[in-house]
Amino acid sequence: MTAVRLWARLLRATGPRATDVLSAVAFAFATAALLAVLGGVNAFRVRLETGAVDPADGALVLTLSFVAAALLLPAVWTLAQAAVRLALARRDDRLAALRLVGATRSQVSMMAVLDAVAQALVGVVVGAMLALAVTPGIARIEFQGLPFTVAELLPPVWVWLAAGGAVVGIALVAALASLRRVHVTPLGVAQRVGGKRLSLWRIAGFLLVVAGYIALVVVDVVPVELTVVIVMISVLVLSYALIGPLVIQGVAWLFAKGARRPETLLAARRVIDDPRGAFNIVGAMSIAVMAGGAASLAPATAAPGDPFAVDIATGATLTIAIAGVLGAVLAGIAQSAKVLDQRREHQAMHKLGVDLPVMQGAIMRQVALPLLVGVGGAAGMALLLILPTFALWMGNASSVLIWALMAVGAVVVTLAATACALPLVRRVATEAVPA
Amino acid sequence: MQTNRLDAHQLTHTYGQGDSAAPALADLSLTIGSNGPEAVAIMGPSGSGKSTLLHVLAGMIAPDAGRVVWRGSDLATMRDSRRTKLRRSDFGFVFQSGQLLPELPAIENVALPLMLGGGLRSGAEAAAGALLHRLGLGGMLHRRPGELSGGQAQRVAIARALVGSPGIVFADEPTGALDRSTGQAVMALLIGATLGHGASLVVVTHDAEVAAACSRVIRLEDGRVVSDGPADGGADAFAHAGAQGAGAQHAHAAPAAQPALVDQPTLVGQTALIEQEPVRWGAQAPAHPAPYGAPEPRGNAATPYPEPSYAAPHSASVPVAPQSAPVPVAPQSAPVQHVTSYGAARGEQQVENPMRQWIGQSAGVPVANPAHGGVNGFGGAR
Numbered sequence: 001m002t003a004v005r006l007w008a009r010l011l012r013a014t015g016p017r018a019t020d021v022l023s024a025v026a027f028a029f030a031t032a033a034l035l036a037v038l039g040g041v042n043a044f045r046v047r048l049e050t051g052a053v054d055p056a057d058g059a060l061v062l063t064l065s066f067v068a069a070a071l072l073l074p075a076v077w078t079l080a081q082a083a084v085r086l087a088l089a090r091r092d093d094r095l096a097a098l099r100l101v102g103a104t105r106s107q108v109s110m111m112a113v114l115d116a117v118a119q120a121l122v123g124v125v126v127g128a129m130l131a132l133a134v135t136p137g138i139a140r141i142e143f144q145g146l147p148f149t150v151a152e153l154l155p156p157v158w159v160w161l162a163a164g165g166a167v168v169g170i171a172l173v174a175a176l177a178s179l180r181r182v183h184v185t186p187l188g189v190a191q192r193v194g195g196k197r198l199s200l201w202r203i204a205g206f207l208l209v210v211a212g213y214i215a216l217v218v219v220d221v222v223p224v225e226l227t228v229v230i231v232m233i234s235v236l237v238l239s240y241a242l243i244g245p246l247v248i249q250g251v252a253w254l255f256a257k258g259a260r261r262p263e264t265l266l267a268a269r270r271v272i273d274d275p276r277g278a279f280n281i282v283g284a285m286s287i288a289v290m291a292g293g294a295a296s297l298a299p300a301t302a303a304p305g306d307p308f309a310v311d312i313a314t315g316a317t318l319t320i321a322i323a324g325v326l327g328a329v330l331a332g333i334a335q336s337a338k339v340l341d342q343r344r345e346h347q348a349m350h351k352l353g354v355d356l357p358v359m360q361g362a363i364m365r366q367v368a369l370p371l372l373v374g375v376g377g378a379a380g381m382a383l384l385l386i387l388p389t390f391a392l393w394m395g396n397a398s399s400v401l402i403w404a405l406m407a408v409g410a411v412v413v414t415l416a417a418t419a420c421a422l423p424l425v426r427r428v429a430t431e432a433v434p435a
Numbered sequence: 436m437q438t439n440r441l442d443a444h445q446l447t448h449t450y451g452q453g454d455s456a457a458p459a460l461a462d463l464s465l466t467i468g469s470n471g472p473e474a475v476a477i478m479g480p481s482g483s484g485k486s487t488l489l490h491v492l493a494g495m496i497a498p499d500a501g502r503v504v505w506r507g508s509d510l511a512t513m514r515d516s517r518r519t520k521l522r523r524s525d526f527g528f529v530f531q532s533g534q535l536l537p538e539l540p541a542i543e544n545v546a547l548p549l550m551l552g553g554g555l556r557s558g559a560e561a562a563a564g565a566l567l568h569r570l571g572l573g574g575m576l577h578r579r580p581g582e583l584s585g586g587q588a589q590r591v592a593i594a595r596a597l598v599g600s601p602g603i604v605f606a607d608e609p610t611g612a613l614d615r616s617t618g619q620a621v622m623a624l625l626i627g628a629t630l631g632h633g634a635s636l637v638v639v640t641h642d643a644e645v646a647a648a649c650s651r652v653i654r655l656e657d658g659r660v661v662s663d664g665p666a667d668g669g670a671d672a673f674a675h676a677g678a679q680g681a682g683a684q685h686a687h688a689a690p691a692a693q694p695a696l697v698d699q700p701t702l703v704g705q706t707a708l709i710e711q712e713p714v715r716w717g718a719q720a721p722a723h724p725a726p727y728g729a730p731e732p733r734g735n736a737a738t739p740y741p742e743p744s745y746a747a748p749h750s751a752s753v754p755v756a757p758q759s760a761p762v763p764v765a766p767q768s769a770p771v772q773h774v775t776s777y778g779a780a781r782g783e784q785q786v787e788n789p790m791r792q793w794i795g796q797s798a799g800v801p802v803a804n805p806a807h808g809g810v811n812g813f814g815g816a817r
Contacts, residue, residue, distance in 0.1 A: 262550045269538040348534040351495055353523025354551060
């Protein structure tokens, strides 16, 4: 209990710091996104159970909403992790000082975990309010030929509590994991050896999923139900996360080889160093953009007035929007955490005469490069599907145009959120040099 | 040609305000490099203002009052962006640790300053590769800082400090994170390579051994200079040896007390730059076939790719004639019998013979300690 009392006293003494606020904001967005997605799933469940929609269509839409939720969950998880990193970013100085005056390792760990959990709790409360605030807006969206009602979009209380508990739980687990890493190798923080090796099992896993998909869905080796087909499609989509980091690392390697500008070289090397971090920002967005591109063709190919085809396109657009917002917040938070983590590096660069625009350019390119590879690649794949069939959708181009606008919007919002980390570069790099 | 002279006039700098104000620099004036490149150690107890002085001299912080004039411009009144650019183009820096970018391999860390200055990547990497080869890191071009030992990382930092041909290299406790023998080797390399590039070295240190390796030591207390003069130890000895050595007449037109790049070894200051065929250490070190488009060989053009070794004498033995007077008026001279040195060619180990050319040459015995019987170039005797 000493640790809890000490933590509370320090919190009262110093008050929240800028990083605490940012980290709480990240938890809030993660919670709000999670609740919005769960609200949508709940609405489809209610409609199916009350018989408001055709049972077959209703079941299919409900399954698809689960796919969309599954797609967004890793983004929520990554965002919460980034928030924890930010919460712990400034811990080193304080924890070291506490250790010096005799705090035990477990007391110090306890205090760091309390930091992360407290911010998660604040974020969960704010996020729940945010979710409530946007629900009337979501209710204007029409699915299955009917607009949502606010009541449909509000899941039972236990779902809210479970979602909040899950976010706080993620914070707890991520904080403990992060501290354990520090404990196991005290030098691991300062001395990074080699890039993070990506296992080649990722390729094997991806190929396995592709083979299963081809066997069950394309070739129909054994007859399967539609639900299995949808599950296979979502597994295929999620398996992108297996090879995505490898692809991004490979492209970053090419960029590093060919870089002429120092900021490009620095950004590419940092992406090579942490390809999973780079992929996490763009992963959900890229999948949503790719799936959304294919879905945008649905209204034009379906019979006129078929609500299911319209629902597919609307659902895909919504998924891009949520993935875009999550990706943007994640980019801003993750880059801020990195700038703080690499404070000494930035200070040294400033001393050595590296211009601030070069350091800031490297921070931007660190996000722009995965965006180009991930979202750019996904959009390119979708365009391969869309462009040859333009005769099909020329008369009904609105959903394709909306898709294109959403994709561009997601990229722009992500870059804008990244730019929020730039003032931090100036502050960290030019911080008073100790005497 | 611009002279690499740095003048500080009446520097005053204070941290804090009111009662808690602590003067870090108090009306401090000094000049560095007035007679050509020199290695200057700034020493003093904690809080004496030595780090503040380094930061002010290097244009990292502007003093409250006073001027720092470098190549005719006052750094104190310069805009921050211009000072940043000047630090990149005219100065080199070596810190205690944590200065290399952990994501970049050694060669890219070293090439970065040139790329920042607008240089082409290919040219920057060629120069960086050649310099790393010279500093004995030819096999580690593509290792990242986390894969290097502390001494190797400091050598990469030295290469990065020198790659842009700076006028002055500033070092802040460059051996503070290293063990003693590695620190000595790094210091020898830092002094030898910096002076060899025609730049002055300003090093802030707590370490008397580091200071003894420099040609001049400035001691600070409470932000004031309390002493400024030649280092203790054998600086005079080697300066004299250089002046009297066979190769001295080939030296650049520099004062005898200054280092010069020559065909023959010149024993100058306490660290000598020897440009010669690679010293081969058994089967370990094949001759490098001038990788990365190595620059035109300096010195003897007949040598295909002379690889200079940087080495610092650790101790040299000279016979001492019996003294009749307690303190001789002028330093004695005697032929060197034995030299031990630290050299970059062998990494961080102490080696016996890269300076065997010195044997037989004339060396002066330090005036202050004529009965010593040895010349300690690096502080403590072995």
